[in-house]
């Protein structure tokens with residue numbers, strides 16, 4: 001969206017008088033523009049008498065307030081968004097005629113909303129869930145919406161099942177519990193009878209479902225779409241977003257604690273990064289499949305529970321998206337934005353994926369109730385930059401004031417306008433796919449292998465990732481009250497991998513059923529029954545796919561990572577200053593956490609601003625921890641139970657921790673046996689991600705600390721301490 005200047009009247013602006021002198025909009029008015037003389041007292045009959053109905057200011061203010069809330073999104077209610085732009089690296093003309101994919105010099109404005117799926121508007125960002133990744137491109141040819149998720153597959157194959165899925169996962173209807181969580185009977189009851197969900201379930205049980213940041217997750221269009229060039233040639237395409245900061249997650253214990261300490265963790269992270277000029281970036285990727293190769297794979301391209309392994313069709317990185325501006329107003333932009341997978345531009349088209357086809361109905365329908373009528377495209381955040389001319393008129397909240405007498409077509413009184421546009425003038429022409437078939441309620445046989453890709457995903461995970469998946473299943477299924485559901489799920493997991501089922505069962509104290517239970521939902525012949533499922537001959541998926549594990553992600557640098565420096569009065573000035581300088585230069589954020597708020601004085605007099613006290617912070621909100629030397633400082637920290645807990649927890653969550661000189665004592669107290677360099681000359685790294693330096697070692701420690709932080713987490717520690 002084209003941007004107006006930010007209103008500078010933020011909370012930071014304390015010079016109210018200067019602001020008042022400069023700004024014409026200083027006077028409070030009614031909605032009719034009348035200046036208000038008193039906003040403190042209602043109009044009453046005398047000082048102690050009743051309020052008067054004639055108080056139009058009171059009535060207007062309260063009426064507006066009473067109507068402030070609109071229905072939240074039925075799914076994806078909790079979200080955060082940002083503005084930015086997209087640029088293609090080189091013209092994609094051979095593949096598509098979409099105007100915004102032609103010219104590398106063109107910056108197309110975008111508005112991107114990230115969301116959780118299940119929770120309500122006020123729920124925590126850190127729920128175990130898929131994340132919405134919806135991009136609105138304001139192209140010169142009209143708006144194009146790519147409404148995807150951070151996972152490349154979906155729970156169901158047919159949109160007809162979407163209300164069932166959502167009813168099952170939302171809080172249970174009798175007592176509205178639990179909020180923003182799948183760990184309850186109705187969800188797993190449904191899933192345990194829907195084998196088509198198992199691939200997506202593997203993703204949701206993986207670390208992908210608890211991202212470290214919206215800025216560090218991938219995005220996927222999920223469905224197979226089509227690209228169409230100006231010769232009318234079409235190819236199948238899958239869309240990807242690859243974060244330049246790499247793909248990183250938190251651990252489940254941490255996610256649950258963050259939900260208490262800062263439920264806005266992802267929202268704040270996105271906002272702060274953009275405010276600090278560390279603009280999040282993703283490369284746009286495409287996997288292209290020729291129409292003639294549609295049946296080349298051992299799965300169906302139209303099946304949204306399948307991905308195309310990157311080993312079979314590599315992802316070509318064709319452009320980049322940068323988010324560089326926070327919204328001015330959450331409600332007007334983030335809440336009122338309306339995405340729709342049916343908002344296309346010429347050069348991009350649908351496939352017959354039955355999930356996609358059903359979505360095309362749902363989004364307009366939901367906007368009608370959520371945004372109050374058929375004119376939500378006129379809300380500023382939804383308005384295209386391309387001009388809009390048509391014969392649609394009136395309705396609730398109409399903004400456009402149409403001129404003239406004609407609102408029909410054909411007409412002569414309006415000169416025949418607005419006219420249809422031929423394809424060469426940009427008129428959208430649907431891809432002329434040959435159909436010639438029967439009307440049926442039936443899925444293609446090729447949709448019925450539900451387990452191969454779930455197994456592929458499992459086998460492609462690193463050892464720590466597999467351990468996390470096992471623990472996630474133990475957590476989710478451990479919360480169930482009905483044992484039969486748990487058993488059905490373990491039965492289903494044996495079809496993914498018997499060792500996975502066994503490990504999950506062990507943690508739940510149950511045995512693996514010997515027989516795969518009969519599924520109740522017989523209308524989905526999807527139980528992997530070989531009599532029903534005829535495997536198709538096609539290009540076999542690889543046994544493992546490197547693109548599916550997060551272990552192979554970018555691990556370069558520590559840009560935007562948050563580091564807690566634990567300090568008290570008397571902190572070693574050299575340790576503190578050299579670490580803070582190096583972290584800032586590397587693009588990380590160094591924050592001082594101390595026993596109290598205010599200022600600290602270093603041993604040599606450096607004045608240090610404290611960012612957080614232990615009371616207002618926690619290690620789960622940071623990526624790494626540093627404890628500088630300084631006898632007095634460390635003594636004060638050692639007196640604080642919260643300081644010891646801070647380090648202990650960071651260690652448990654496999655984060656990088658460094659200490660120098662006297663700081664080693666605090667580390668030793670939090671992590672017994674890990675409080676000193678192993679031997680002279682090896683002053684760093686007694687444990688992976690644990691850097692312990694002697695007094696005067698600041699520079700050595702700084703370099704090792706930054707290097708270790710770039711690894712994100714040190715899983716060896718966890719595998720040793722809590723194997724699963």
Ligand code: HDD
Nearest residue numbers: 073075076113132133134148149154159162222362363366
């Ligand atoms: Fe959906 C919102 C993504 C299947 C019906 N969906 C919504 C949003 C995202 C997705 C990111 C939030 C957009 C925003 O930020 O405003 N949905 C997906 C993906 C799907 C998917 C990736 C599968 C590939 N959705 C899906 C189906 C249906 C819906 C099958 C219904 C048949 N989705 C909706 C909805 C929502 C929505 C009810 C709720 C709020 C809204 O649309 O505007 O229409």
